[in-house]
Amino acid sequence: MTDAALSLDRAQRAQALGVPETALTADGEVDWARIFLGFGGMVVGQFMAMLDIQIVNSSLTQIQSGLGASADEISWIQTIYLLAEVITIPLAAYMSKLFGTRLFYVSAVIVFVIASMAVGLAGSYETMIVLRAVQGLAAGAMIPAVFATAMTVFPLDKRVTANVITGLVVTLAPTIGPTLGGWLTDALSWRWLFFINLGPGLLVIFLVGRWGGFDKPDPSLAKGIDWFGLIVMTIFLLTMQYALEEGASEGWFDDDLILWLSVTAAVTGAVFIWRQITYRQPIVSLAPFVNKEFTLGAIMSFIAGASIFGGSFLIPIFLGQVLQYTATQVGTTMLVSGLTMFVSAPICGRVVRSMDLRVSMVFGFGLAAWATALGGRITADWGFYEFAVLQAWRSFGVMMAMIASQQLSVSTLPPHLMKDASGLVNLLRNLGGAVGLAVLSTVLTHQTAVHLADISSAVNFGNLSSQQMLETLTAMMEQRGAADPDGAARKAFGGLLQREAVVLGYGDAFYFLAAGCVLAGAFALLVGPARAQGAVPPPSERR
Incomplete structure (x- = not known):
C-alpha cells in the first residue's frame, strides 16, 4: 500500500x-x-x-x-x-x-x-x-x-x-x-x-x-x-472595556472621556462587524452566529459571565467594606463557592448528559437566581453560615447552567467552526463579566444614595428613638474622652445611617443579579429540543 x-x-x-x-x-x-x-x-x-x-x-x-x-x-x-x-x-x-x-x-x-x-x-x-x-x-x-x-x-x-x-x-x-x-x-x-x-x-x-x-x-x-480589521477591533474592545470598567465611578455620560469613548466604541464596533462580514479572510469569523443554537448559547454565556464575576465581586467587597474582614477571612468565606463547584462538576455533567439541555439551563439559572436573591435580605449581622448557603446553591446552579449553555453553543456546529466559536464564547463571557461589574457598580452607588436619602429624611432628632440613640452615642464618646462628644456622636450616628444604606444597596444589587439569571433562564425556553453532544438519546428518539 x-x-x-x-x-x-x-x-x-x-x-x-x-x-x-x-x-x-x-x-x-x-x-x-x-x-x-x-x-x-x-x-x-x-x-x-x-x-x-x-x-x-x-x-x-x-x-x-x-x-x-x-x-x-x-x-x-x-x-x-x-x-x-x-x-x-x-x-x-x-x-x-x-x-x-x-x-x-x-x-x-x-x-x-x-x-x-x-x-x-x-x-x-x-x-x-x-x-x-x-x-x-x-x-x-x-x-x-x-x-x-x-x-x-x-x-x-x-x-x-x-x-x-x-x-x-x-x-x-x-x-x-x-x-x-x-x-x-x-x-x-x-x-x-x-x-x-x-x-x-x-x-x-x-x-x-x-x-x-x-x-x-x-x-x-x-x-x-486584515490589519485594518485588527486595528479597528483593538480600538473597539479597548474603548468599550474602559468605558464599562470606569463608567460607574465617573458618572457615565456626565464625564466627557467616558462619553467620547462610548461613541468611539459604538462607531468602531459597527465598522468592525461590517469588516468581518465583508473581508475575504476575517481575523474573527462571525459565521457561528448564523447558527441559532450558538447565538442563544452565546447570549446565555454572556449572562452567566455577569453572574459569575458579579457574585465574585459583590461578596468579597461586602465582607471587606462592611464587615471589615481580613484578606484571609474573605478568602475562607469565598472558599465555599470553589468547593461547591469542584464537588458538583461531575454531578452537573451527568445531569446535562441525561436530559434536554433546556431543562438543565432553566433549572441551573433558576437555582442560581433563587440563591442570589437570598442576598437581597443581607444584613450587617450575616455570618459564615448565611454566605455559605448563598454561595453553595448559587455555585451549583451556575455550574449546571454554564455546562449546558456551552454544550448548546456547539451542539450543531461543524468542527471547522469550533475554534472561532470558542473565541467568541469566551469573549462574550468576559464582556458579560465587564458589563455585569459596571452595572452592579452603578446599581450599588445609585441605590445606596437613594436609601441614604430615604433613611435621612425619616430620621427626626425630635423623635424619641433618635434622641435615645444620640444620647447613647454621646455617652460613649464622653467615656472615650472625645473633645466634642456631641459632635462625635452626631458623626457616628451619620456613619450608622451610611452603613445601613450601603447594606440595603447591596441587597438591591443581589436582586438585580438574580433578575439577570431569570432572564437567562427565559432565553433557554426559546431553544429548540437539544441534547448534549455525546449524550444517549431516549428510546423514543432512537432509530
Whole structure:
C-alpha cells in the first residue's frame, strides 16, 4: 500500500473515531494518554490565566501599600489585565490556526510566566501596570484554546466530560482567586500572587510542548492578514472595556472621556462587524452566529459571565467594606463557592448528559437566581453560615447552567467552526463579566444614595428613638474622652445611617443579579429540543 493510501486510511479512521489524525498511533489506535496529557496541560494553563483575574481582589490594599499607589490607581491592576485579555481572546482562533495549537499555546504560556515573574518583582506602580498588560495579553491567548480543543480532539461520547472540565475551570478559577490570594498574601506576601505561576507554567510548557500537537499550522493564513480589521477591533474592545470598567465611578455620560469613548466604541464596533462580514479572510469569523443554537448559547454565556464575576465581586467587597474582614477571612468565606463547584462538576455533567439541555439551563439559572436573591435580605449581622448557603446553591446552579449553555453553543456546529466559536464564547463571557461589574457598580452607588436619602429624611432628632440613640452615642464618646462628644456622636450616628444604606444597596444589587439569571433562564425556553453532544438519546428518539 502506498504512503498516500496509508495517509488516506489514517485520515478516514481518525474521522470515524472523531479524533484528530495526530492522536493516532502508528498502528492506527487512539493514543488516549497523549490526548489527556496534552489537553490536561492546556487546562492547567487556562486555570492559571483565569485565576489571575481575581487573585488580586483580596490583596489590593497590601499591593497599594507596597507600591505606594493611590486608591484610584490600584484598581487598574485588575482593569488593565482584563483590557489586554479581551484584545487577544478573539484573535486566538486565527493565530492558533496560523501557527498550530502547540506552538501558539506554548509561546503564550512562556510570555505569561515571564510576565508573572516580572510583575512579582515590580518596584513601582507604573512598571506593574505595563507588565500586567503583557500578562493579560498572554492570558487572553490561552483561555479560548482549551474549549476549542475539547470540542475537536475528543469524540462525541467524551465531549460532555471534557466540557465539564472546562466549565469547572471557568467557574472555579475566578471564585477561588480571592481565597488563594488572601492566604498567600497573609502567609508570604502579595508578590507570591504572581510567583505562584512559575511551577504550573513550567508543567504546562512541558505537557503541551510534548503532547499538544493536536493540529497542523496553516501558513497560508499569513497572507492577507486584515490589519485594518485588527486595528479597528483593538480600538473597539479597548474603548468599550474602559468605558464599562470606569463608567460607574465617573458618572457615565456626565464625564466627557467616558462619553467620547462610548461613541468611539459604538462607531468602531459597527465598522468592525461590517469588516468581518465583508473581508475575504476575517481575523474573527462571525459565521457561528448564523447558527441559532450558538447565538442563544452565546447570549446565555454572556449572562452567566455577569453572574459569575458579579457574585465574585459583590461578596468579597461586602465582607471587606462592611464587615471589615481580613484578606484571609474573605478568602475562607469565598472558599465555599470553589468547593461547591469542584464537588458538583461531575454531578452537573451527568445531569446535562441525561436530559434536554433546556431543562438543565432553566433549572441551573433558576437555582442560581433563587440563591442570589437570598442576598437581597443581607444584613450587617450575616455570618459564615448565611454566605455559605448563598454561595453553595448559587455555585451549583451556575455550574449546571454554564455546562449546558456551552454544550448548546456547539451542539450543531461543524468542527471547522469550533475554534472561532470558542473565541467568541469566551469573549462574550468576559464582556458579560465587564458589563455585569459596571452595572452592579452603578446599581450599588445609585441605590445606596437613594436609601441614604430615604433613611435621612425619616430620621427626626425630635423623635424619641433618635434622641435615645444620640444620647447613647454621646455617652460613649464622653467615656472615650472625645473633645466634642456631641459632635462625635452626631458623626457616628451619620456613619450608622451610611452603613445601613450601603447594606440595603447591596441587597438591591443581589436582586438585580438574580433578575439577570431569570432572564437567562427565559432565553433557554426559546431553544429548540437539544441534547448534549455525546449524550444517549431516549428510546423514543432512537432509530
